[in-house]
Amino acid sequence: MSGTAEGARNNQVYLKQVPQGLLGPDDMEVRQAPVPEPGDGEVLIESHYLSMDAALRLIVRDSKDFLFRVEPGDLIRNSIAGKIVQSNHPDWAVGDYVVAGVGVQNYAVSDGTGLERCDISKAPLSAWLGGYGVSGLTAYFAIFDACKPQPGQTVVINGAAGAVGTMAGQFAKLAGARVIGIAGGPEKCAWLVDELGFDAAVDYKDGDLYEKLVEAAPDRIDFIFDNVGGHVLDESLRWIALHGTVLLCGSTSQYSQDEMAGPKQYIWLGTMRARMQGFVVFDYADRFETARKHMSEWATAGKLKFAEHVFEGDVQDFGQAFHDLYSGKNKGKMVVKLPAADS
Amino acid sequence: MSGTAEGARNNQVYLKQVPQGLLGPDDMEVRQAPVPEPGDGEVLIESHYLSMDAALRLIVRDSKDFLFRVEPGDLIRNSIAGKIVQSNHPDWAVGDYVVAGVGVQNYAVSDGTGLERCDISKAPLSAWLGGYGVSGLTAYFAIFDACKPQPGQTVVINGAAGAVGTMAGQFAKLAGARVIGIAGGPEKCAWLVDELGFDAAVDYKDGDLYEKLVEAAPDRIDFIFDNVGGHVLDESLRWIALHGTVLLCGSTSQYSQDEMAGPKQYIWLGTMRARMQGFVVFDYADRFETARKHMSEWATAGKLKFAEHVFEGDVQDFGQAFHDLYSGKNKGKMVVKLPAADS
Numbered sequence: 001m002s003g004t005a006e007g008a009r010n011n012q013v014y015l016k017q018v019p020q021g022l023l024g025p026d027d028m029e030v031r032q033a034p035v036p037e038p039g040d041g042e043v044l045i046e047s048h049y050l051s052m053d054a055a056l057r058l059i060v061r062d063s064k065d066f067l068f069r070v071e072p073g074d075l076i077r078n079s080i081a082g083k084i085v086q087s088n089h090p091d092w093a094v095g096d097y098v099v100a101g102v103g104v105q106n107y108a109v110s111d112g113t114g115l116e117r118c119d120i121s122k123a124p125l126s127a128w129l130g131g132y133g134v135s136g137l138t139a140y141f142a143i144f145d146a147c148k149p150q151p152g153q154t155v156v157i158n159g160a161a162g163a164v165g166t167m168a169g170q171f172a173k174l175a176g177a178r179v180i181g182i183a184g185g186p187e188k189c190a191w192l193v194d195e196l197g198f199d200a201a202v203d204y205k206d207g208d209l210y211e212k213l214v215e216a217a218p219d220r221i222d223f224i225f226d227n228v229g230g231h232v233l234d235e236s237l238r239w240i241a242l243h244g245t246v247l248l249c250g251s252t253s254q255y256s257q258d259e260m261a262g263p264k265q266y267i268w269l270g271t272m273r274a275r276m277q278g279f280v281v282f283d284y285a286d287r288f289e290t291a292r293k294h295m296s297e298w299a300t301a302g303k304l305k306f307a308e309h310v311f312e313g314d315v316q317d318f319g320q321a322f323h324d325l326y327s328g329k330n331k332g333k334m335v336v337k338l339p340a341a342d343s
Numbered sequence: 344m345s346g347t348a349e350g351a352r353n354n355q356v357y358l359k360q361v362p363q364g365l366l367g368p369d370d371m372e373v374r375q376a377p378v379p380e381p382g383d384g385e386v387l388i389e390s391h392y393l394s395m396d397a398a399l400r401l402i403v404r405d406s407k408d409f410l411f412r413v414e415p416g417d418l419i420r421n422s423i424a425g426k427i428v429q430s431n432h433p434d435w436a437v438g439d440y441v442v443a444g445v446g447v448q449n450y451a452v453s454d455g456t457g458l459e460r461c462d463i464s465k466a467p468l469s470a471w472l473g474g475y476g477v478s479g480l481t482a483y484f485a486i487f488d489a490c491k492p493q494p495g496q497t498v499v500i501n502g503a504a505g506a507v508g509t510m511a512g513q514f515a516k517l518a519g520a521r522v523i524g525i526a527g528g529p530e531k532c533a534w535l536v537d538e539l540g541f542d543a544a545v546d547y548k549d550g551d552l553y554e555k556l557v558e559a560a561p562d563r564i565d566f567i568f569d570n571v572g573g574h575v576l577d578e579s580l581r582w583i584a585l586h587g588t589v590l591l592c593g594s595t596s597q598y599s600q601d602e603m604a605g606p607k608q609y610i611w612l613g614t615m616r617a618r619m620q621g622f623v624v625f626d627y628a629d630r631f632e633t634a635r636k637h638m639s640e641w642a643t644a645g646k647l648k649f650a651e652h653v654f655e656g657d658v659q660d661f662g663q664a665f666h667d668l669y670s671g672k673n674k675g676k677m678v679v680k681l682p683a684a685d686s
Contacts, residue, residue: 234605248609248610248612248613249613250613251610251613254610259607260607260610261604261605261607262577262604262605262606262607262608262609263605263606263609264602264603264604264605265605266591266605266606266609266619267591267594267597267603268621269591269619269620269621270591270592270593270594270621270622270623271621271623272621273620273621273622273623273626274620274621275618275619275620275621276609276612276618276619276620277612277616277617277618277619278611278612278613278614278615278616278617278618279613279616280613280614280616283616
């Protein structure tokens with residue numbers, strides 16, 4: 001049985017060249033292919049939402065240092081949320097919703113490996129890519145397991161209006177900490193406080209960031225939740241507390257740089273006996289269900305919001321959407337909602 | 344009673360200017376003053392050894408960020424080892440040996456605050472500035488408390504031929520780890536292996552450091568003991584092991600730079616779930632005696648060497664000695680031995 005519309009075609013987005021500066025539509029090439037046919041033991045997935053993830057900018061770099069890369073001529077790697085529309089696989093039925101790492105295209109065949117089942121009664125399908133998905137789980141384990149802020153402690157979150165930052169800030173509030181967000185522009189800052197309940201927000205584009213952090217966090221910063229690296233991290237490091245922690249979650253400011261810069265103020269780690277530590281959410285995979293149970297409960301109780309920025313378009317808009325993401329146009333997780341989306 | 348020679352003068356070394364590049368004699372000014380007279384409750388200390396510490400280069404920088412600074416016109420801050428030659432203080436007798444932070448001069452008056460008593464039956468006076476002093480204690484607590492390497496794990500120590508590095512490498516060997524030193528030049532590297540028992544040594548001045556580390560540490564690096572920062576740290580970070588640790592003990596390669604660079608490869612902390620942590624030896628002050636007991640026992644048993652590079656001179660040679668230190672001419676702790684030294 002086929003669930004694809006007659007005459008449906010599969011648009012696919014390939015990397016055309018190693019980008020200079022921001023990654024955008026000019027670095028990509030859209031190709032059209034027939035909708036593939038699943039074989040025995042395979043399913044056909046129809047994409048409904050494209051996840052927009054800043055880390056893509058890192059793996060399109062021309063470097064041998066990364067485990068994963070997207071090279072010119074490759075289909076762009078990406079997570080999507082979608083629906084099974086044909087199935088020759090015993091575990092999957094037509095109509096099942098999934099998250100899948102099948103790249104930027106409308107349709108993909110899968111043998112089931114790595115597919116994640118989405119119960120959309122628990123969270124909307126798009127949220128499985130964001131707050132209820134990897135972004136939210138990252139924030140959850142980073143805050144509740146790696147950082148464990150105590151009531152009265154101060155957590156500074158940069159990239160605070162982003163997919164992970166919005167969740168991390170809300171979790172740190174639930175932990176009882178004082179939460180300060182760093183974001184770009186007064187509108188995002190006001191939104192963090194008014195909509196997501198941050199205690200304060202600092203606009204890194206306006207004035208002296210260090211002075212503003214000293215003002216917002218008079219007792220220094222116990223935890224820096226770092227999504228961006230660069231200058232924003234440097235100025236925060238100068239004000240880290242004794243035995244403070246920098247949790248490294250991303251370095252988005254550096255991914256577009258010809259040469260990535262390290263944290264110039266890392267000498268403060270020594271002075272303040274502080275630590276900077278890496279974190280990978282997949283180490284916690286056996287506890288994802290527990291985390292999601294808590295997240296559902298908080299969301300139902302109105303204590304947690306899955307903030308989302310929906311870009312309505314099709315797969316060929318992926319490049320523009322990515323450019324918007326890197327230009328900081330989003331509040332919350334950005335997704336591209338494709339025409340096939342039915343929820 | 345006076346223990347100073349008749350007609351003795353007190354040479355003192357002052358900072359003349361904020362240095363550019365290496366700190367050396369041209370940045371300093373030697374002044375002569377009378378030998379001071381201790382008042383009630385005071386002692387007169389005669390300097391026998393000047394400690395040579397790379398961190399001085401950091402605090403002569405023109406920066407507001409440091410807790411301690413030496414500014415042009417200041418007597419250069421420094422630790423010395425010496426002898427009480429006059430005493431009006433009930434706790435100190437003429438002939439007592441001390442370590443004191445009295446700066447670069449032949450004589451100083453002290454009210455006893457911060458003086459450390461040196462039992463030269465336990466270790467030679469000069470060693471109280473180095474292996475038996477802050478350098479050795481730093482290495483001891485960094486290895487046995489902050490890192491705790493296990494048998495079979497790999498420890499890479501940079502600045503390995505320096506005051507802290509020589510001790511850290513020997514302690515890591517005593518802990519049962521595989522120890523790789525990074526140093527400048529084949530002679531130092533051979534010395535680390537032949538004289539101090541390192542398992543291997545890598546010359547960072549010769550060839551591709553990363554490739555050489557991969558060869559010397561095929562199972563990756565569990566602990567990076569970082570004394571130097573910069574390129575040497577960056578190349579090591581690229582080969583850090585899962586859940587590895589970078590212990591930050593110094594950043595000597597950066598102290599002379601106009602703008603200090605952070606660890607450019609810190610992104611590997613994320614990939615490898617590793618941590619980078621600061622460390623300050625004075626947090627362990629209540630355990631110094633225990634550490635020294637162990638160090639004495641190991642030294643007596645021939646398992647530990649207090650490697651030392653003695654520069655024979657007088658206080659006015661401090662600038663040249665510092666220049667030599669930063670040029671990497673020393674193997675082990677560098678001290679300037681002054682004419683008054685009697686042991």
